[in-house]
Ligand SMILES: [Zn+2]
């Protein structure tokens with residue numbers, strides 16, 4: 328009897344802890360939603376995906392990380408992309424055309440209750456790696472057969488799309504209309520949103536790599552899903568964090584223990600442990616701007632609650648799919 332009582336008490340205690348953990352997660356996710364968003368029409372950003380290019384679950388993975396998604400579809404995550412919305416003109420812009428774009432357009436439609444056109448007013452693309460642009464194929468003749476969707480890219484990326492199939496067909500059939508942007512020069516999207524491309528160091532086989540500063544009439548955002556190392560960035564991470572309110576940053580790998588057989592120097596991403604080290608002496612207000620995204624399937628921040636809570640405790644946020652910022 329005593330044993331039974333103790334078992335009940337301890338399971339109640341665990342239940343309370345779990346509830347409290349979810350409450351903390353909930354607080355973490357809403358803390359940056361502008362309080363006035365319900366009354367005023369102000370621009371917002373919605374996170375439509377948080378996974379690295381290979382997605383989650385990941386091809387060929389039979390480890391615990393990807394097995395978690397087998398019995399529960401809701402634990403699957405899309406590849407990183409964000410939507411910037413201007414509710415005054417009822418337009419929106421998509422950042423990255425991912426392999427999950429079809430699901431992400433549907434997610435956007437559901438989250439915004441169908442108040443916006445199905446297709447964005449433009450798509451901004453950072454670079455020519457598979458998770459960032461291959462969704463463009465959905466706009467082509469075999470799928471949507473779209474007409475003149477504006478695709479904002481840097482000059483090398485534009486050239487790559489114009490001169491290589493199947494992308495060149497999208498250009499020739501005018502499914503997409505390429506708009507060449509310039510680094511450090513603002514693209515004005517509406518009276519409330521402008522986008523400034525920033526050059527970032529990354530494996531540039533086919534194109535240069537951009538990050539974006541998205542300035543809105545409400546908050547300013549930084550979007551850098553892929554970068555080699557912060558130390559290689561002449562702009563400086565802290566400097567850029569000072570310029571914005573919210574920063575979506577490359578969080579591909581949590582630490583080197585995730586990749587026991589690789590030399591740390593050959594990994595072309597800042598480990599989250601390295602990013603934390605760079606920011607360790609910064610104020611909490613700076614750390615709290617950081618929202619980690621672009622998680623590799625092995626990164627526990629995508630699927631492990633205790634790891635997520637540990638990160639939030641030291642002041643950082645973890646990108647959550649479908650959340651407004
Ligand atoms: Zn990527």
Ligand SMILES: [Zn+2]
Nearest residue numbers: 454456529553
């Ligand atoms: Zn990349």
